[in-house]
Amino acid sequence: MTVHKPAAGPVVLSCLPAAAMTVVMVADVVAGPGVGFLPLVSLGPAFSGLVGGWRRTVLTGAVALLLCVGLGVYDGLFEERRGFTAMASVMGVTGAGVAAAVMRSRKEAELAEVRSVAEVAQRVLLRPVPRSAGTLQAAVSYTSAVAEARIGGDLYDVIASPYGIRVIVGDVQGKGLAAVETAAVVLGAFREAAHDEPDLVGLGERLERSVAREVEGEKFVTAVLAEFGPGREAVLLNHGHPAPMIVREAGGVDFPEPDAFCLPLGLGAHGGEAPAPYRVDLAPGDQLLLYTDGVTEARDPRGSFYPLPDRAHLLKEPDADRALRALRDDLVRHAAGPLHDDAAMLLLRYRGRSGGASFTGP
Structure with missing residues (x-):
């Protein structure tokens, strides 16, 4: 059993x-x-407040x-x-300390409520991926760059459809609540279209229309569908997203890329090449890592990118x-602090x- 020691900082405070x-007492007597x-x-009641x-x-x-x-x-x-005068000073500071403590307690309660809402939103928006889906074993890691946040602008999902196991990993331009709203639009469209569209090109077109219709301004979403x-x-379809990494059971690492990248979702009206799916061969034991640029663009204190x-x-x-937890811990160590x-x-x-595209629960 692991015994967790209390943090030194809170004990000192x-x-x-x-x-x-x-x-003060010793100094006054001396x-x-x-x-x-x-x-x-x-100072006693001041610090206590x-x-x-x-x-x-x-x-x-x-x-x-x-x-x-x-x-x-x-x-x-x-x-x-x-x-x-000294007694009046103590009583006055105690009153101010009580007021400060009450206000802080209210703020902490509000923050706890916000965290609870964020956790519920995460379960709805970023559902746990199944541990097993058809021919695949899956694991996921997500770290938000926003302090105290559980969700952000990155998105992922794994769905068993009539056409096979379909996967999306994407990255919304920007951060904050606007990015979360855009991520919700993309995931909602993906979860519906994944069961309807017979091929990835049609699925990508459905996502493009949803983003163009629902998202205002010049916002866009990079995404890779599998x-x-x-x-x-x-079968992969890349909408301006970093190429996935394949770790071969026989040894070696590949980053399969399409002949030409298409524009990110939301920028289809600007023209560019039509998306073209491409295929990669997998052998038993091979691993496919889909990720967002928050991984490869994480820098160490010297400015070097993470060497994925x-x-x-x-x-x-x-x-x-x-395995994925070890990779995430190594990423955080590389960044020497919170990710940006x-x-x-x-x-x-x-x-x-x-035997089929079935799920085994998370």
Whole structure:
């Protein structure tokens, strides 16, 4: 069993009010009444209002007031106004600390509610991918670049359709709520069209029309679509997205690209070449990694991009989820901190022939 130790930072902050009052008390006793340390006892409830709840702040203020009275009597400060001034200072700071603690508690409750809503939105928008789909074993990793967010502008899905297992990984231009809204449009259109369109070109056209109709301005979405049938071929359609990475069971890494990339979704009205599907052969044990540019464009402190081909060996881990987790952890270590862009990775392991396009739950 793993024992989790409390973080050092919160423990230090929790002890700060008591430590501040202790230091002031010792300094006042040592230096004497002439230095005027007594009003600094109010640091206790001030710090408590910043790190604790209102009840703890009231208790700390009461302790500070008793300490103020005790030191004031010891120093003989109640024979003049200094003792009463110090008491007024403690009571005033305690009141301000209680107000600050109440406001902070309300903000924390609001943030918790927002997080809860975001988690529900994530489950609706980015549904868990099935662990097994037809001939494939799947795992997914998603990291949002927005602080406290669970979702962003990257998108993915895996669907069992009458035409095989169909997959999408995409990246919406921009960040924030507008990007999430666009991602919802693309995923909604994909989930419907994947069951209706007999080929990937038609599926891509449906997505293009949906994005062009629903998304305002010059926003666009890069995406790669994949289709896996009962054979050893995968059909890909690339709408201006980074080429997938194939890690071969026999060794080696490939980045299959089309003869010509077509424009991202949402820019079809600008012309350009029509999308053309292309095929890749897969052998049992081969892995296909679909990802967004938040992975390959992550930089280390020296400005070097993440070397994805050199990290392909991390995917040799037998368990797909652990393999993808190892790759994500390595990506975060490379960036030496939070990522500056959303990063989605969908790992598909080809296992060989299967009886049909069925799902095994996540």
